[in-house]
Amino acid sequence: MNPYVLMILVSSLGLGTTMTFASSHWMLAWMGLEINTMAIIPLMTQKQHPRAVEAATKYFLVQATAAAMILFASTTNAWMTGQWDINNLPNTTTCTMITFALALKIGLAPMHLWLSEVLQGLDLLTGLILSTWQKLAPMALLIQTAQMADPILLTSLGILSSLIGGWSGLNQTQLRKILAYSSIAHMGWMIIVIQHAPQLTLIALLMYIFMTSAAFLTLKKVSATKINTLTTVWLKSPILAAMTTLVLLSLGGLPPLTGFMPKWLILQELTAQGLPTVATFMAMTALLSLYFYLRLCYAMTLTTSPSTSNSPPHWRTQTNQPTLFLTTITVITVGLLPLTPMVLTMLM
Structure with a gap:
């Protein structure tokens, strides 16, 4: 262009x-x-x-x-x-x-x-x-x-988005569709708390932007659009594969990574607002999303590409791409959880 x-x-x-x-x-x-x-x-x-x-x-x-x-x-x-x-x-x-x-x-x-x-x-x-x-x-x-x-409408949209976003991503093999359903699930987490604490919605949105940017740019770096192409990433760049695994686990909300911060704060706020049932259901739907993130991590780090591949694998990464922005947001995606009190002080 x-x-x-x-x-x-x-x-x-x-x-x-x-x-x-x-x-x-x-x-x-x-x-x-x-x-x-x-x-x-x-x-x-x-x-x-x-x-x-x-x-x-x-x-x-x-x-x-x-x-x-x-x-x-x-x-x-x-x-x-x-x-x-x-x-x-x-x-x-x-x-x-x-x-x-x-x-x-x-x-x-x-x-x-x-x-x-x-x-x-x-x-x-x-x-x-x-x-x-x-x-x-x-x-x-x-x-x-x-x-x-209407609070019932917002709660219904949040629960339904988190459930469908996690459930629909289970049987996908295209990485862009998996990230689309990941986006739907994360939007559900933001909407569920938007009426009680808009600041938490803003924090969740910022963390989602950092994590999703790191995921997309990493997939762009390794030219991967399907799960089976992830099996060659470890052979091309072990360090990049390890960092991509951490980014995906952060998207899933596992501690001690950054993605745990918004989920933890949202569940805490829902419980404080007298909605323990909703908080429990949201925590359970997060397990669905975590499954297909773990599936991607398994394909990337614990499997190797078969020798009889139908398509020629790209064995080399492109070294002429700028990596400063990718490095910065990857560090934010992985290591921002200890700075949670500072983030809360700035945004709340």
Whole structure:
């Protein structure tokens, strides 16, 4: 892609997200979401492949549907109250419609079916943008409107997303689909506590962005898109394979890695709010996600590639790729748990 065009598209992504962050008016927030959507579609189709075009078409239709729901609900709210203020949603129906529209934008269950199919048709870098940056603007709107939403609705969305995200990833062999269901499960953890402690949702979102970025960039480094290609990683780079294993275990939420921090804090907050049953169920659904992370770690570190392979393996890693950013976020993904008190002090 032309570097000038790429600069315009990346700047548009930043502009749309910033506009949504800074707006207190539903029309401006909607415009920011639309700029975000239109900027990422050319990035999706830069790889000339039918799957990429199909993924971009599905993504456009889903995002357009969600944007139309947001525009209709905000217009109805302005017609009833005379205001476009984001924090003014006295009507339960309007607030519920906006919550469902934002859940559709970020891929919460049961509006999650598009995410795995879209992510499967993209390259790893565009999938990284879709899984991290594109979540920021809808999550900002959800945090602002969560106090006015139905708590039963938010709890149901969180539990269902965590359950489906863990359950659906069990039988997958494509790494991008596994990361898509991982995203659905992590979004469920954020939504379950968004009404009780929005700061914990922000912490979970930041940790998710760090861990998912490390996972995507590592897979990009070793050119892996399927589980069976992970069996050659240990032969190519043992250190990279070991660090990737730690990143995946951190995504699963195992101590003493960084991914344990948001799950621990969220379970603690749910228990303090008098929801021990919900906390127990969320902890049990985390075991489902942990299983397919362990499956990836097993394929990467405890198996070797067979000598009779149907496809020629890539035995060498590309050494000309910059690794400073990957190294930084990998260290954050692995070793941030001891700094939990500092993170809580900064964000709460």
